[in-house]
Amino acid sequence: MTIRSKKNLFVILLAGALVFGLSSIALAQNTPSGTPINNTATLDFSVSGTPQTQVVSNIASFLVDNKVDLTVTTVDAAIVAVIPGGLAQVLTYAVTNNGNTVQDYSLSALNSPTGAFGEVETFNAVNVNVYVDTDADNTYTAADTDTYIDELASGASITVFVLSDIPLVQVNNDVASYDLIAQTAAGGTGGAQGADILADDAAAADDPALIQIVFGDGAGTADGATDGRFSSKDGYKVITTTLTAMKTTSVISDPFNLAVNPKAIPGATVGYTILVTNSGTLAADNVEVIDSVPANSAFLVGSVATVPAAVVSYSNDGGATWAYGPVPGANGTDPAVTDVRVVYLTVAAASAATETFSVIID
Amino acid sequence: MKRVLTITVLVLLSAGVANAAVELNTVALTEITTTDEEGQEVTTRVEAGKVVPGDEVIYTITFANHGTEPAADVVITNPIPDHMVFTQVEDSPYQATVSMSADGGSRYDAPRNLTVTDAKGQPRPAKESDFTHVRWTFQNPLEPGAEGSVSFRAQLQ
Numbered sequence: 001m002t003i004r005s006k007k008n009l010f011v012i013l014l015a016g017a018l019v020f021g022l023s024s025i026a027l028a029q030n031t032p033s034g035t036p037i038n039n040t041a042t043l044d045f046s047v048s049g050t051p052q053t054q055v056v057s058n059i060a061s062f063l064v065d066n067k068v069d070l071t072v073t074t075v076d077a078a079i080v081a082v083i084p085g086g087l088a089q090v091l092t093y094a095v096t097n098n099g100n101t102v103q104d105y106s107l108s109a110l111n112s113p114t115g116a117f118g119e120v121e122t123f124n125a126v127n128v129n130v131y132v133d134t135d136a137d138n139t140y141t142a143a144d145t146d147t148y149i150d151e152l153a154s155g156a157s158i159t160v161f162v163l164s165d166i167p168l169v170q171v172n173n174d175v176a177s178y179d180l181i182a183q184t185a186a187g188g189t190g191g192a193q194g195a196d197i198l199a200d201d202a203a204a205a206d207d208p209a210l211i212q213i214v215f216g217d218g219a220g221t222a223d224g225a226t227d228g229r230f231s232s233k234d235g236y237k238v239i240t241t242t243l244t245a246m247k248t249t250s251v252i253s254d255p256f257n258l259a260v261n262p263k264a265i266p267g268a269t270v271g272y273t274i275l276v277t278n279s280g281t282l283a284a285d286n287v288e289v290i291d292s293v294p295a296n297s298a299f300l301v302g303s304v305a306t307v308p309a310a311v312v313s314y315s316n317d318g319g320a321t322w323a324y325g326p327v328p329g330a331n332g333t334d335p336a337v338t339d340v341r342v343v344y345l346t347v348a349a350a351s352a353a354t355e356t357f358s359v360i361i362d
Numbered sequence: 363m364k365r366v367l368t369i370t371v372l373v374l375l376s377a378g379v380a381n382a383a384v385e386l387n388t389v390a391l392t393e394i395t396t397t398d399e400e401g402q403e404v405t406t407r408v409e410a411g412k413v414v415p416g417d418e419v420i421y422t423i424t425f426a427n428h429g430t431e432p433a434a435d436v437v438i439t440n441p442i443p444d445h446m447v448f449t450q451v452e453d454s455p456y457q458a459t460v461s462m463s464a465d466g467g468s469r470y471d472a473p474r475n476l477t478v479t480d481a482k483g484q485p486r487p488a489k490e491s492d493f494t495h496v497r498w499t500f501q502n503p504l505e506p507g508a509e510g511s512v513s514f515r516a517q518l519q
Contacts, residue, residue: 029415029445029519030415030519031415031445031518031519033414035445037390037413037419037443037444037445037446037518038443038444039388039390039421039440039443040388040440040441041386041388041421041423041438041439041440042386042438042439042440043384043386043425043436043437043438043439044435044436044437044439045384045433045434045435045436045437045504046433046434046435047429047431047432047433047434048431048434049434051435052384052433055384055385055386056386057386057387057388057423058387058388059388060388060389060390060410060421061390062390062410062411062413062419064413064414064415064445064518065412065413065414066414067414067415067416100414100415201412205411206392206408206409206410206411206412207411207412208390208409208410208411210411212411212412214412214414216414216416
C-alpha cells in the first residue's frame with residue numbers, strides 16, 4: 001500500500017515495517033552545549049484481556065556537546081585604497097559564532113602571499129595590528145582596544161579591524177593583503193582570554209556524560225576545515241596618480257595659403273597642444289608642464305591657452321629662471337622666450353588638462 | 363541509578379500480577395562511519411556520546427516478554443525528546459502500526475492525517491518538527507520469550 005501526501009511520501013509495508021521518507025530538516029535552533037537530552041519510552045499491554053500496569057523504560061540520556069563552528073568574512077566590498085605613507089589604514093572583517101557555545105576567539109593577521117580581490121600581491125604593510133570593535137559601532141575608533149574576542153554568544157557576530165601603516169616607498173597599484181584568522185578559544189569567563197582550543201575530542205571516546213568538543217567549521221582562505229579556525233582575506237591597494245602627456249603639432253597658417261591647407265614654411269604659424277591625462281584615482285596637484293620653444297621658431301606672445309586655467313610663466317634662459325615677461329615684436333613673436341611653463345593647480349582623477357601655444361617659423 | 367531500580371520494581375510487580383513480565387529499555391545511538399582495511403566504508407552504531415546540533419540520533423527501544431503468558435494489545439509510546447526533531451521511524455516489528463501525535467499525545471494518527479494550527483489560526487498538515495510522540499501499536503501478541511526492538515531517528519536542533 002502506498003499513500004502519497006502533498007509533500008511527503010509514506011510507504012507502509014504490511015509486514016510491519018514503516019518508513020517515513022521525509023525532507024531534510026532545517027536547523028531551527030542551536031541547542032546549547034551541556035543541555036541534557038533524555039528519552040523515555042512506555043509500554044502498555046494486557047494479559048488475557050486484562051490491562052496491565054504500564055512499563056516505563058530507563059532514561060537514555062546524553063549531554064549536547066560543544067559544536068565549534070565559526071566564519072570570518074571580509075566586510076570591505078572592494079580592496080581598500082591607500083596612499084604611500086598612510087597610517088593606521090583599516091581593513092574590516094566580521095567573525096560569527098555558528099556553534100552552540102559562548103566562545104572567546106584569538107585573532108591574528110597573516111601576511112598573505114596572494115592578493116585579495118584577485119590582485120597581485122607586491123608588498124607588506126608595517127605596524128600590523130588587530131582590534132575588536134569593542135564599542136560595536138562597526139567603525140574603528142580609539143575605543144576599540146581589545147585584541148581578542150571576548151564571550152561571543154552562539155549565533156552572534158562582531159566586527160574586527162586590521163590596522164596597518166603603508167610605507168612611503170610604495171607606488172601606484174602596490175597591493176598588500178592579510179588573512180584575518182580567528183582561532184576558537186575557551187569561553188565562559190568574561191574579561192579574560194580563554195585558552196585556544198587547538199584540537200577537538202575526535203580522538204577521545206564518546207562520553208554521554210561529558211561536554212566534548214566537536215570541530216564543525218569549514219575551511220577559510222588560510223585554514224582548513226574542522227580545525228577550530230576560520231579566515232578571510234582583505235587587502236590594501238596603493239592608489240596614486242598616473243600622469244601621461246601627449247604633444248601634437250599642427251600648422252595653423254602660412255603666408256601664402258593662409259589657413260587653407262597651410263604648409264610648415266618660414267613665416268608659418270605652428271600650434272602645439274600638450275594633453276596631460278590623469279588616469280589614476282587620486283587628483284594630481286601642482287602639475288607642471290614645461291615645453292621648450294623649438295629651434296628656428298619664435299614664441300607667439302599671448303598664444304598660451306589652458307583648460308583648466310593655469311599659471312603661465314616664461315623663461316629666456318633655457319628654464320633656469322621663470323621671471324621673464326615676453327614682449328611682442330613686429331610679427332607678434334618674442335624670440336627671447338626659450339621655454340613656456342604651465343602649472344595646473346589640480347588635475348582631477350580620470351580627467352585631462354590641455355595646453356596650447358603657437359610659434360612662428362623663422 | 364535510582365530511577366532504573368524503581369523501574370525494575372515496577373516490572374516485577376506487574377509480573378507478579380500478570381505473569382507476563384515485559385521489560386522495556388531505550389538507548390540513544392549514533393552512527394559512525396569508518397574505513398576498514400580494504401578501504402570500504404563501514405557504518406557502525408555506538409552509544410550517543412558525542413552529539414552536536416545537526417546530528418541524528420537513533421533511539422532504539424528494546425522489549426522482551428520474560429513471563430509465561432502472551433502480552434497482548436502491546437502499545438509502545440515514546441515522546442520525542444526536547445530539542446530533538448523526529449525524522450523517521452526505522453523499525454516496526456510485529457506488524458506494528460505506527461502513529462504519531464502532534465499535540466502532546468492527545469491524539470494519535472497516521473502522520474498524513476495530523477494537522478496543527480498555524481500562526482493565523484488555520485489548520486495545516488503537521489510536519490516533522492510538529493511531532494511530539496511516536497507510537498507503535500502491535501497487531502500480534504508478544505509470546506513468552508519473545509523479544510525485539512522498535513526504533514526511530516531524530517535530529518538534535
